[in-house]
Amino acid sequence: MRKIKLAIIGTRGIPNHYGGFEQFAEYLAKGLVERGHDVTVYNSHSHPYQKSEWNGVKLVHCNDPEDKWGTAGQFVYDLNCILHTRKESYDIILQLGYTSSTVWGWLLPRKNTIITTNMDGLEWKRTKYSKPVRSFLKWAEYLGTVYSDHWIADSLGIQDYLTKKYNIPSTYIPYGAFPFEEPEIDSLASYELSPYGYNMLIARLEPENNVDTILEGVSKASKKLPFLVVGKHATHYGEYLKTKYAAFGHIRFVGGIYDINVLNNLRFYSNLYFHGHSVGGTNPSLLEAMASQALICANQNEFNSTILEKDALYFSNAGEVSKCVDTVDKQQYSSFVGNNLHKIKHIYEWNKIIDQYENHFKTIYSTQHEIQQNIPS
Incomplete structure:
Protein backbone atom coordinates (compact mmCIF):
# COMPACT_ATOMS: atom_id res chain seq x y z
CA MET A 1 0.00 0.00 0.00
CA ARG A 2 1.31 3.45 -0.88
CA LYS A 3 2.03 6.01 1.79
CA ILE A 4 -0.91 8.01 3.09
CA LYS A 5 -1.05 11.77 2.62
CA LEU A 6 -2.46 13.04 5.92
CA ALA A 7 -3.32 16.47 7.31
CA ILE A 8 -3.84 17.23 11.01
CA ILE A 9 -6.03 20.21 11.92
CA GLY A 10 -7.47 21.44 15.21
CA THR A 11 -4.31 22.45 17.09
CA ARG A 12 -2.25 25.61 17.42
CA GLY A 13 0.62 23.68 15.91
CA ILE A 14 3.85 21.83 16.54
CA PRO A 15 6.34 21.53 18.12
CA ASN A 16 4.27 21.73 21.28
CA HIS A 17 4.19 25.07 23.09
CA TYR A 18 0.64 24.84 24.39
CA GLY A 19 -0.93 21.66 25.72
CA GLY A 20 -2.44 18.21 25.24
CA PHE A 21 -3.63 18.16 21.64
CA GLU A 22 -0.46 19.90 20.49
CA GLN A 23 1.70 17.36 22.32
CA PHE A 24 -0.35 14.57 20.77
CA ALA A 25 -0.06 16.05 17.26
CA GLU A 26 3.71 16.40 17.70
CA TYR A 27 4.25 12.76 18.64
CA LEU A 28 1.74 11.37 16.14
CA ALA A 29 2.97 13.39 13.16
CA LYS A 30 6.62 12.58 13.81
CA GLY A 31 5.84 8.89 14.32
CA LEU A 32 3.83 8.62 11.11
CA VAL A 33 6.57 10.32 9.10
CA GLU A 34 9.05 7.82 10.53
CA ARG A 35 6.71 5.10 9.28
CA GLY A 36 6.90 6.52 5.75
CA HIS A 37 3.76 8.67 5.51
CA ASP A 38 3.34 12.21 4.19
CA VAL A 39 2.07 14.35 7.08
CA THR A 40 1.12 18.02 7.24
CA VAL A 41 0.22 19.82 10.46
CA TYR A 42 -1.59 23.15 10.41
CA ASN A 43 0.00 25.80 12.65
CA SER A 44 -1.05 29.21 13.87
CA HIS A 45 0.82 32.00 12.08
CA SER A 46 1.95 33.21 15.53
CA HIS A 47 3.46 29.87 16.54
CA PRO A 48 7.01 30.34 17.92
CA TYR A 49 8.34 27.85 15.37
CA GLN A 50 8.16 29.50 11.97
CA LYS A 51 9.83 27.01 9.63
CA SER A 52 7.90 25.05 7.01
CA GLU A 53 9.11 21.65 8.20
CA TRP A 54 9.84 19.96 11.52
CA ASN A 55 11.44 16.50 11.70
CA GLY A 56 10.05 15.65 8.27
CA VAL A 57 6.55 16.94 9.08
CA LYS A 58 5.30 19.63 6.72
CA LEU A 59 3.90 22.73 8.41
CA VAL A 60 1.32 25.16 7.05
CA HIS A 61 0.96 28.44 8.94
CA CYS A 62 -2.53 29.96 8.76
CA ASN A 63 -3.69 33.34 9.96
CA ASP A 64 -4.85 33.13 13.57
CA PRO A 65 -6.38 36.34 15.02
CA GLU A 66 -7.06 34.88 18.47
CA ASP A 67 -4.58 37.29 20.07
CA LYS A 68 -6.62 40.22 18.68
CA TRP A 69 -10.16 38.86 18.67
CA GLY A 70 -10.13 36.40 21.58
CA THR A 71 -12.26 33.28 21.24
CA ALA A 72 -13.77 34.46 17.93
CA GLY A 73 -10.28 34.29 16.47
CA GLN A 74 -10.18 30.53 17.04
CA PHE A 75 -13.12 30.12 14.68
CA VAL A 76 -11.40 32.23 12.03
CA TYR A 77 -8.18 30.24 12.41
CA ASP A 78 -10.01 26.92 12.00
CA LEU A 79 -11.82 28.31 8.95
CA ASN A 80 -8.52 29.37 7.39
CA CYS A 81 -7.05 25.92 7.99
CA ILE A 82 -10.05 24.17 6.43
CA LEU A 83 -10.05 26.47 3.42
CA HIS A 84 -6.38 25.66 2.85
CA THR A 85 -7.05 21.90 2.97
CA ARG A 86 -9.40 22.40 -0.01
CA LYS A 87 -6.39 23.45 -2.09
CA GLU A 88 -4.55 20.21 -1.36
CA SER A 89 -5.21 16.56 -2.17
CA TYR A 90 -5.07 14.83 1.17
CA ASP A 91 -6.10 11.21 1.48
CA ILE A 92 -7.19 11.74 5.08
CA ILE A 93 -7.78 14.73 7.32
CA LEU A 94 -7.55 14.09 11.06
CA GLN A 95 -9.61 16.70 12.91
CA LEU A 96 -8.76 17.08 16.59
CA GLY A 97 -11.73 18.26 18.63
CA TYR A 98 -14.81 20.16 17.60
CA THR A 99 -15.21 23.30 19.71
CA SER A 100 -14.44 25.87 16.99
CA SER A 101 -14.03 23.81 13.82
CA THR A 102 -17.14 21.74 13.16
CA VAL A 103 -19.27 24.80 12.35
CA TRP A 104 -17.15 24.87 9.17
CA GLY A 105 -17.50 21.12 8.64
CA TRP A 106 -19.55 21.60 5.49
CA LEU A 107 -16.47 23.20 3.90
CA LEU A 108 -14.17 20.24 4.47
CA PRO A 109 -13.00 18.68 1.18
CA ARG A 110 -15.12 15.63 0.46
CA LYS A 111 -14.00 14.38 -2.95
CA ASN A 112 -11.38 11.66 -2.49
CA THR A 113 -10.64 12.86 1.08
CA ILE A 114 -11.68 10.97 4.21
CA ILE A 115 -12.48 12.93 7.37
CA THR A 116 -11.83 11.26 10.73
CA THR A 117 -12.39 13.16 13.98
CA ASN A 118 -11.03 12.68 17.47
CA MET A 119 -14.13 13.67 19.43
CA ASP A 120 -12.18 14.82 22.52
CA GLY A 121 -14.06 15.07 25.84
CA LEU A 122 -17.45 16.38 26.85
CA GLU A 123 -16.57 20.04 26.39
CA TRP A 124 -20.13 21.21 27.05
CA LYS A 125 -19.82 19.96 30.64
CA ARG A 126 -17.11 22.48 31.48
CA THR A 127 -18.51 24.77 34.16
CA LYS A 128 -16.34 27.70 33.06
CA TYR A 129 -18.71 28.16 30.13
CA SER A 130 -22.03 30.00 30.30
CA LYS A 131 -25.26 28.18 29.48
CA PRO A 132 -25.43 29.64 25.93
CA VAL A 133 -21.84 28.57 25.26
CA ARG A 134 -22.49 25.10 26.63
CA SER A 135 -25.53 24.82 24.36
CA PHE A 136 -23.38 25.84 21.42
CA LEU A 137 -20.77 23.23 22.32
CA LYS A 138 -23.44 20.52 22.36
CA TRP A 139 -24.38 21.64 18.85
CA ALA A 140 -20.72 21.71 17.77
CA GLU A 141 -20.32 18.17 19.12
CA TYR A 142 -23.34 17.08 17.08
CA LEU A 143 -21.87 18.70 13.95
CA GLY A 144 -18.71 16.70 14.57
CA THR A 145 -20.79 13.55 14.14
CA VAL A 146 -22.44 14.91 10.97
CA TYR A 147 -19.42 16.15 9.02
CA SER A 148 -17.05 13.28 9.69
CA ASP A 149 -16.75 9.91 8.03
CA HIS A 150 -15.13 8.18 11.02
CA TRP A 151 -14.75 8.92 14.72
CA ILE A 152 -12.06 8.27 17.31
CA ALA A 153 -12.74 8.08 21.06
CA ASP A 154 -9.78 8.57 23.37
CA SER A 155 -11.49 6.82 26.28
CA LEU A 156 -13.93 3.95 26.69
CA GLY A 157 -16.30 6.36 28.44
CA ILE A 158 -16.39 8.64 25.39
CA GLN A 159 -16.83 5.64 23.09
CA ASP A 160 -19.82 4.50 25.14
CA TYR A 161 -21.23 8.05 25.10
CA LEU A 162 -20.97 8.32 21.30
CA THR A 163 -22.73 4.98 20.89
CA LYS A 164 -25.60 5.83 23.24
CA LYS A 165 -25.99 9.50 22.28
CA TYR A 166 -25.50 9.39 18.52
CA ASN A 167 -25.59 5.69 17.64
CA ILE A 168 -22.28 5.99 15.76
CA PRO A 169 -19.36 3.56 15.81
CA SER A 170 -16.01 4.88 16.96
CA THR A 171 -12.50 3.52 17.20
CA TYR A 172 -11.03 3.57 20.69
CA ILE A 173 -7.46 4.87 20.68
CA PRO A 174 -6.19 6.46 23.90
CA TYR A 175 -3.36 8.94 24.24
CA GLY A 176 0.14 7.72 24.96
CA ALA A 177 3.26 8.45 26.97
CA PHE A 178 6.91 7.52 26.95
CA PRO A 179 8.21 5.67 30.04
CA PHE A 180 10.45 7.91 32.15
CA GLU A 181 13.08 5.92 34.01
CA GLU A 182 16.19 8.13 34.13
CA PRO A 183 15.45 10.94 36.59
CA GLU A 184 17.84 13.82 37.22
CA GLU A 349 3.32 3.58 25.13
CA TRP A 350 3.42 6.15 22.33
CA ASN A 351 4.73 3.84 19.64
CA LYS A 352 1.86 1.44 20.30
CA ILE A 353 -0.63 4.32 20.07
CA ILE A 354 0.90 5.58 16.82
CA ASP A 355 0.65 2.04 15.43
CA GLN A 356 -3.06 2.03 16.29
CA TYR A 357 -3.58 5.35 14.50
CA GLU A 358 -1.67 4.10 11.47
CA ASN A 359 -3.82 0.96 11.38
CA HIS A 360 -6.94 3.12 11.65
CA PHE A 361 -5.81 5.28 8.73
CA LYS A 362 -4.86 2.26 6.61
CA THR A 363 -8.19 0.59 7.33
CA ILE A 364 -10.40 3.55 6.45
CA TYR A 365 -8.28 4.36 3.39
CA SER A 366 -8.45 0.79 2.05
CA THR A 367 -12.18 0.51 2.79
CA GLN A 368 -12.91 3.78 0.98
CA HIS A 369 -10.99 2.74 -2.11
CA GLU A 370 -12.64 -0.69 -2.21
CA ILE A 371 -16.03 1.04 -2.16
CA GLN A 372 -15.01 3.43 -4.95
CA GLN A 373 -13.71 0.59 -7.11
CA ASN A 374 -16.99 -1.29 -6.75
CA ILE A 375 -19.13 1.69 -7.77
CA PRO A 376 -20.33 1.21 -11.38
CA SER A 377 -18.96 3.84 -13.75
Whole structure:
Protein backbone atom coordinates (compact mmCIF):
# COMPACT_ATOMS: atom_id res chain seq x y z
CA MET A 1 0.00 0.00 0.00
CA ARG A 2 1.31 3.45 -0.88
CA LYS A 3 2.03 6.01 1.79
CA ILE A 4 -0.91 8.01 3.09
CA LYS A 5 -1.05 11.77 2.62
CA LEU A 6 -2.46 13.04 5.92
CA ALA A 7 -3.32 16.47 7.31
CA ILE A 8 -3.84 17.23 11.01
CA ILE A 9 -6.03 20.21 11.92
CA GLY A 10 -7.47 21.44 15.21
CA THR A 11 -4.31 22.45 17.09
CA ARG A 12 -2.25 25.61 17.42
CA GLY A 13 0.62 23.68 15.91
CA ILE A 14 3.85 21.83 16.54
CA PRO A 15 6.34 21.53 18.12
CA ASN A 16 4.27 21.73 21.28
CA HIS A 17 4.19 25.07 23.09
CA TYR A 18 0.64 24.84 24.39
CA GLY A 19 -0.93 21.66 25.72
CA GLY A 20 -2.44 18.21 25.24
CA PHE A 21 -3.63 18.16 21.64
CA GLU A 22 -0.46 19.90 20.49
CA GLN A 23 1.70 17.36 22.32
CA PHE A 24 -0.35 14.57 20.77
CA ALA A 25 -0.06 16.05 17.26
CA GLU A 26 3.71 16.40 17.70
CA TYR A 27 4.25 12.76 18.64
CA LEU A 28 1.74 11.37 16.14
CA ALA A 29 2.97 13.39 13.16
CA LYS A 30 6.62 12.58 13.81
CA GLY A 31 5.84 8.89 14.32
CA LEU A 32 3.83 8.62 11.11
CA VAL A 33 6.57 10.32 9.10
CA GLU A 34 9.05 7.82 10.53
CA ARG A 35 6.71 5.10 9.28
CA GLY A 36 6.90 6.52 5.75
CA HIS A 37 3.76 8.67 5.51
CA ASP A 38 3.34 12.21 4.19
CA VAL A 39 2.07 14.35 7.08
CA THR A 40 1.12 18.02 7.24
CA VAL A 41 0.22 19.82 10.46
CA TYR A 42 -1.59 23.15 10.41
CA ASN A 43 0.00 25.80 12.65
CA SER A 44 -1.05 29.21 13.87
CA HIS A 45 0.82 32.00 12.08
CA SER A 46 1.95 33.21 15.53
CA HIS A 47 3.46 29.87 16.54
CA PRO A 48 7.01 30.34 17.92
CA TYR A 49 8.34 27.85 15.37
CA GLN A 50 8.16 29.50 11.97
CA LYS A 51 9.83 27.01 9.63
CA SER A 52 7.90 25.05 7.01
CA GLU A 53 9.11 21.65 8.20
CA TRP A 54 9.84 19.96 11.52
CA ASN A 55 11.44 16.50 11.70
CA GLY A 56 10.05 15.65 8.27
CA VAL A 57 6.55 16.94 9.08
CA LYS A 58 5.30 19.63 6.72
CA LEU A 59 3.90 22.73 8.41
CA VAL A 60 1.32 25.16 7.05
CA HIS A 61 0.96 28.44 8.94
CA CYS A 62 -2.53 29.96 8.76
CA ASN A 63 -3.69 33.34 9.96
CA ASP A 64 -4.85 33.13 13.57
CA PRO A 65 -6.38 36.34 15.02
CA GLU A 66 -7.06 34.88 18.47
CA ASP A 67 -4.58 37.29 20.07
CA LYS A 68 -6.62 40.22 18.68
CA TRP A 69 -10.16 38.86 18.67
CA GLY A 70 -10.13 36.40 21.58
CA THR A 71 -12.26 33.28 21.24
CA ALA A 72 -13.77 34.46 17.93
CA GLY A 73 -10.28 34.29 16.47
CA GLN A 74 -10.18 30.53 17.04
CA PHE A 75 -13.12 30.12 14.68
CA VAL A 76 -11.40 32.23 12.03
CA TYR A 77 -8.18 30.24 12.41
CA ASP A 78 -10.01 26.92 12.00
CA LEU A 79 -11.82 28.31 8.95
CA ASN A 80 -8.52 29.37 7.39
CA CYS A 81 -7.05 25.92 7.99
CA ILE A 82 -10.05 24.17 6.43
CA LEU A 83 -10.05 26.47 3.42
CA HIS A 84 -6.38 25.66 2.85
CA THR A 85 -7.05 21.90 2.97
CA ARG A 86 -9.40 22.40 -0.01
CA LYS A 87 -6.39 23.45 -2.09
CA GLU A 88 -4.55 20.21 -1.36
CA SER A 89 -5.21 16.56 -2.17
CA TYR A 90 -5.07 14.83 1.17
CA ASP A 91 -6.10 11.21 1.48
CA ILE A 92 -7.19 11.74 5.08
CA ILE A 93 -7.78 14.73 7.32
CA LEU A 94 -7.55 14.09 11.06
CA GLN A 95 -9.61 16.70 12.91
CA LEU A 96 -8.76 17.08 16.59
CA GLY A 97 -11.73 18.26 18.63
CA TYR A 98 -14.81 20.16 17.60
CA THR A 99 -15.21 23.30 19.71
CA SER A 100 -14.44 25.87 16.99
CA SER A 101 -14.03 23.81 13.82
CA THR A 102 -17.14 21.74 13.16
CA VAL A 103 -19.27 24.80 12.35
CA TRP A 104 -17.15 24.87 9.17
CA GLY A 105 -17.50 21.12 8.64
CA TRP A 106 -19.55 21.60 5.49
CA LEU A 107 -16.47 23.20 3.90
CA LEU A 108 -14.17 20.24 4.47
CA PRO A 109 -13.00 18.68 1.18
CA ARG A 110 -15.12 15.63 0.46
CA LYS A 111 -14.00 14.38 -2.95
CA ASN A 112 -11.38 11.66 -2.49
CA THR A 113 -10.64 12.86 1.08
CA ILE A 114 -11.68 10.97 4.21
CA ILE A 115 -12.48 12.93 7.37
CA THR A 116 -11.83 11.26 10.73
CA THR A 117 -12.39 13.16 13.98
CA ASN A 118 -11.03 12.68 17.47
CA MET A 119 -14.13 13.67 19.43
CA ASP A 120 -12.18 14.82 22.52
CA GLY A 121 -14.06 15.07 25.84
CA LEU A 122 -17.45 16.38 26.85
CA GLU A 123 -16.57 20.04 26.39
CA TRP A 124 -20.13 21.21 27.05
CA LYS A 125 -19.82 19.96 30.64
CA ARG A 126 -17.11 22.48 31.48
CA THR A 127 -18.51 24.77 34.16
CA LYS A 128 -16.34 27.70 33.06
CA TYR A 129 -18.71 28.16 30.13
CA SER A 130 -22.03 30.00 30.30
CA LYS A 131 -25.26 28.18 29.48
CA PRO A 132 -25.43 29.64 25.93
CA VAL A 133 -21.84 28.57 25.26
CA ARG A 134 -22.49 25.10 26.63
CA SER A 135 -25.53 24.82 24.36
CA PHE A 136 -23.38 25.84 21.42
CA LEU A 137 -20.77 23.23 22.32
CA LYS A 138 -23.44 20.52 22.36
CA TRP A 139 -24.38 21.64 18.85
CA ALA A 140 -20.72 21.71 17.77
CA GLU A 141 -20.32 18.17 19.12
CA TYR A 142 -23.34 17.08 17.08
CA LEU A 143 -21.87 18.70 13.95
CA GLY A 144 -18.71 16.70 14.57
CA THR A 145 -20.79 13.55 14.14
CA VAL A 146 -22.44 14.91 10.97
CA TYR A 147 -19.42 16.15 9.02
CA SER A 148 -17.05 13.28 9.69
CA ASP A 149 -16.75 9.91 8.03
CA HIS A 150 -15.13 8.18 11.02
CA TRP A 151 -14.75 8.92 14.72
CA ILE A 152 -12.06 8.27 17.31
CA ALA A 153 -12.74 8.08 21.06
CA ASP A 154 -9.78 8.57 23.37
CA SER A 155 -11.49 6.82 26.28
CA LEU A 156 -13.93 3.95 26.69
CA GLY A 157 -16.30 6.36 28.44
CA ILE A 158 -16.39 8.64 25.39
CA GLN A 159 -16.83 5.64 23.09
CA ASP A 160 -19.82 4.50 25.14
CA TYR A 161 -21.23 8.05 25.10
CA LEU A 162 -20.97 8.32 21.30
CA THR A 163 -22.73 4.98 20.89
CA LYS A 164 -25.60 5.83 23.24
CA LYS A 165 -25.99 9.50 22.28
CA TYR A 166 -25.50 9.39 18.52
CA ASN A 167 -25.59 5.69 17.64
CA ILE A 168 -22.28 5.99 15.76
CA PRO A 169 -19.36 3.56 15.81
CA SER A 170 -16.01 4.88 16.96
CA THR A 171 -12.50 3.52 17.20
CA TYR A 172 -11.03 3.57 20.69
CA ILE A 173 -7.46 4.87 20.68
CA PRO A 174 -6.19 6.46 23.90
CA TYR A 175 -3.36 8.94 24.24
CA GLY A 176 0.14 7.72 24.96
CA ALA A 177 3.26 8.45 26.97
CA PHE A 178 6.91 7.52 26.95
CA PRO A 179 8.21 5.67 30.04
CA PHE A 180 10.45 7.91 32.15
CA GLU A 181 13.08 5.92 34.01
CA GLU A 182 16.19 8.13 34.13
CA PRO A 183 15.45 10.94 36.59
CA GLU A 184 17.84 13.82 37.22
CA ILE A 185 17.69 15.26 40.70
CA ASP A 186 19.27 18.52 39.52
CA SER A 187 15.89 19.55 38.09
CA LEU A 188 14.62 20.18 41.62
CA ALA A 189 17.26 22.77 42.51
CA SER A 190 15.63 25.78 40.82
CA TYR A 191 12.41 25.08 42.73
CA GLU A 192 14.19 24.56 46.08
CA LEU A 193 12.66 21.13 46.52
CA SER A 194 13.91 17.90 48.07
CA PRO A 195 13.11 14.43 46.70
CA TYR A 196 9.68 13.22 47.86
CA GLY A 197 9.39 16.29 50.07
CA TYR A 198 6.60 18.01 48.12
CA ASN A 199 3.23 17.40 46.46
CA MET A 200 1.95 18.85 43.19
CA LEU A 201 -0.63 19.10 40.44
CA ILE A 202 -0.45 19.95 36.74
CA ALA A 203 -3.60 21.31 35.13
CA ARG A 204 -5.34 24.14 33.37
CA LEU A 205 -6.66 26.25 36.23
CA GLU A 206 -10.34 25.66 35.55
CA PRO A 207 -13.21 24.68 37.90
CA GLU A 208 -13.84 21.26 36.35
CA ASN A 209 -10.24 20.27 37.09
CA ASN A 210 -11.03 20.48 40.82
CA VAL A 211 -8.02 22.70 41.53
CA ASP A 212 -9.93 24.63 44.19
CA THR A 213 -11.01 21.41 45.92
CA ILE A 214 -7.43 20.12 45.92
CA LEU A 215 -6.00 23.39 47.24
CA GLU A 216 -8.67 23.62 49.93
CA GLY A 217 -7.66 20.18 51.11
CA VAL A 218 -3.97 21.06 50.95
CA SER A 219 -4.53 24.27 52.94
CA LYS A 220 -6.44 22.45 55.69
CA ALA A 221 -4.01 19.53 55.99
CA SER A 222 -1.74 19.41 59.04
CA LYS A 223 1.34 18.71 56.94
CA LYS A 224 2.60 21.81 55.16
CA LEU A 225 4.85 20.29 52.52
CA PRO A 226 5.53 22.54 49.52
CA PHE A 227 2.73 22.20 46.99
CA LEU A 228 3.43 23.07 43.35
CA VAL A 229 0.57 24.28 41.16
CA VAL A 230 1.80 23.93 37.59
CA GLY A 231 -0.37 25.67 35.02
CA LYS A 232 -0.95 29.06 33.45
CA HIS A 233 -2.41 31.28 36.16
CA ALA A 234 -2.70 34.62 34.36
CA THR A 235 -6.45 34.07 33.97
CA HIS A 236 -9.51 35.27 35.87
CA TYR A 237 -9.88 31.94 37.66
CA GLY A 238 -6.15 31.68 38.22
CA GLU A 239 -6.12 35.10 39.90
CA TYR A 240 -9.05 34.04 42.06
CA LEU A 241 -7.16 30.97 43.25
CA LYS A 242 -3.95 32.89 43.92
CA THR A 243 -5.86 35.42 45.99
CA LYS A 244 -7.82 32.79 47.90
CA TYR A 245 -4.69 30.85 48.90
CA ALA A 246 -2.25 33.74 49.22
CA ALA A 247 -1.96 33.21 52.98
CA PHE A 248 -0.62 29.68 52.52
CA GLY A 249 3.04 30.10 51.71
CA HIS A 250 3.62 26.41 50.97
CA ILE A 251 1.21 26.60 48.00
CA ARG A 252 3.29 27.81 45.07
CA PHE A 253 1.82 28.89 41.74
CA VAL A 254 4.75 28.32 39.38
CA GLY A 255 2.95 28.91 36.07
CA GLY A 256 3.08 26.74 32.96
CA ILE A 257 6.10 24.48 32.42
CA TYR A 258 6.50 23.12 28.88
CA ASP A 259 9.89 21.41 29.15
CA ILE A 260 8.86 17.76 29.27
CA ASN A 261 12.10 16.73 30.98
CA VAL A 262 11.54 19.19 33.83
CA LEU A 263 7.93 18.05 34.21
CA ASN A 264 8.92 14.39 34.24
CA ASN A 265 11.50 14.97 36.96
CA LEU A 266 9.09 17.01 39.08
CA ARG A 267 6.50 14.27 38.83
CA PHE A 268 9.02 11.51 39.52
CA TYR A 269 10.34 13.09 42.73
CA SER A 270 6.97 14.23 44.08
CA ASN A 271 5.42 12.51 47.09
CA LEU A 272 1.86 12.87 45.77
CA TYR A 273 0.65 13.95 42.37
CA PHE A 274 -2.96 15.20 42.28
CA HIS A 275 -5.04 14.77 39.15
CA GLY A 276 -8.37 16.58 39.36
CA HIS A 277 -9.64 16.36 35.77
CA SER A 278 -13.28 15.33 35.59
CA VAL A 279 -14.54 16.11 32.08
CA GLY A 280 -14.14 13.27 29.66
CA GLY A 281 -11.37 11.65 27.73
CA THR A 282 -8.01 10.19 28.58
CA ASN A 283 -6.07 13.20 29.79
CA PRO A 284 -2.47 13.28 28.49
CA SER A 285 -1.10 14.61 31.77
CA LEU A 286 -2.51 11.59 33.61
CA LEU A 287 -0.64 9.16 31.36
CA GLU A 288 2.52 11.25 31.65
CA ALA A 289 2.22 11.13 35.45
CA MET A 290 1.92 7.34 35.28
CA ALA A 291 4.90 7.19 32.94
CA SER A 292 6.90 9.43 35.30
CA GLN A 293 6.29 7.01 38.18
CA ALA A 294 4.26 9.46 40.21
CA LEU A 295 1.98 8.28 43.00
CA ILE A 296 -1.39 9.58 41.85
CA CYS A 297 -4.35 10.82 43.86
CA ALA A 298 -7.12 11.32 41.30
CA ASN A 299 -10.62 12.71 41.27
CA GLN A 300 -13.08 9.84 41.53
CA ASN A 301 -14.76 9.53 38.12
CA GLU A 302 -15.10 6.91 35.40
CA PHE A 303 -12.58 8.54 33.07
CA ASN A 304 -9.78 8.40 35.63
CA SER A 305 -10.68 5.05 37.18
CA THR A 306 -10.86 3.35 33.78
CA ILE A 307 -7.18 4.14 33.27
CA LEU A 308 -5.82 3.91 36.81
CA GLU A 309 -8.06 1.10 38.05
CA LYS A 310 -6.97 0.11 41.59
CA ASP A 311 -3.51 1.62 41.26
CA ALA A 312 -4.25 5.08 42.62
CA LEU A 313 -5.68 6.95 45.56
CA TYR A 314 -8.94 8.78 44.91
CA PHE A 315 -10.68 11.86 46.27
CA SER A 316 -14.16 13.34 45.96
CA ASN A 317 -13.85 16.29 48.35
CA ALA A 318 -11.35 18.50 50.15
CA GLY A 319 -11.46 16.36 53.30
CA GLU A 320 -10.21 13.33 51.39
CA VAL A 321 -7.44 15.45 49.88
CA SER A 322 -6.35 16.55 53.37
CA LYS A 323 -6.30 12.95 54.57
CA CYS A 324 -4.03 11.92 51.70
CA VAL A 325 -1.65 14.82 52.31
CA ASP A 326 -1.41 14.00 56.02
CA THR A 327 -1.09 10.21 55.83
CA VAL A 328 0.39 9.12 52.51
CA ASP A 329 4.05 8.33 51.94
CA LYS A 330 4.99 7.36 48.41
CA GLN A 331 7.14 4.45 49.55
CA GLN A 332 4.03 2.76 50.94
CA TYR A 333 2.52 2.51 47.46
CA SER A 334 5.37 1.27 45.27
CA SER A 335 3.06 -1.35 43.76
CA PHE A 336 0.71 1.39 42.45
CA VAL A 337 3.66 3.15 40.84
CA GLY A 338 5.03 -0.04 39.31
CA ASN A 339 1.67 -1.22 38.00
CA ASN A 340 0.97 2.11 36.31
CA LEU A 341 4.40 2.12 34.65
CA HIS A 342 3.65 -1.39 33.40
CA LYS A 343 0.41 -0.11 31.83
CA ILE A 344 2.31 2.63 30.02
CA LYS A 345 4.85 0.18 28.62
CA HIS A 346 2.32 -2.41 27.52
CA ILE A 347 -0.83 -0.43 26.68
CA TYR A 348 -0.25 3.31 26.43
CA GLU A 349 3.32 3.58 25.13
CA TRP A 350 3.42 6.15 22.33
CA ASN A 351 4.73 3.84 19.64
CA LYS A 352 1.86 1.44 20.30
CA ILE A 353 -0.63 4.32 20.07
CA ILE A 354 0.90 5.58 16.82
CA ASP A 355 0.65 2.04 15.43
CA GLN A 356 -3.06 2.03 16.29
CA TYR A 357 -3.58 5.35 14.50
CA GLU A 358 -1.67 4.10 11.47
CA ASN A 359 -3.82 0.96 11.38
CA HIS A 360 -6.94 3.12 11.65
CA PHE A 361 -5.81 5.28 8.73
CA LYS A 362 -4.86 2.26 6.61
CA THR A 363 -8.19 0.59 7.33
CA ILE A 364 -10.40 3.55 6.45
CA TYR A 365 -8.28 4.36 3.39
CA SER A 366 -8.45 0.79 2.05
CA THR A 367 -12.18 0.51 2.79
CA GLN A 368 -12.91 3.78 0.98
CA HIS A 369 -10.99 2.74 -2.11
CA GLU A 370 -12.64 -0.69 -2.21
CA ILE A 371 -16.03 1.04 -2.16
CA GLN A 372 -15.01 3.43 -4.95
CA GLN A 373 -13.71 0.59 -7.11
CA ASN A 374 -16.99 -1.29 -6.75
CA ILE A 375 -19.13 1.69 -7.77
CA PRO A 376 -20.33 1.21 -11.38
CA SER A 377 -18.96 3.84 -13.75
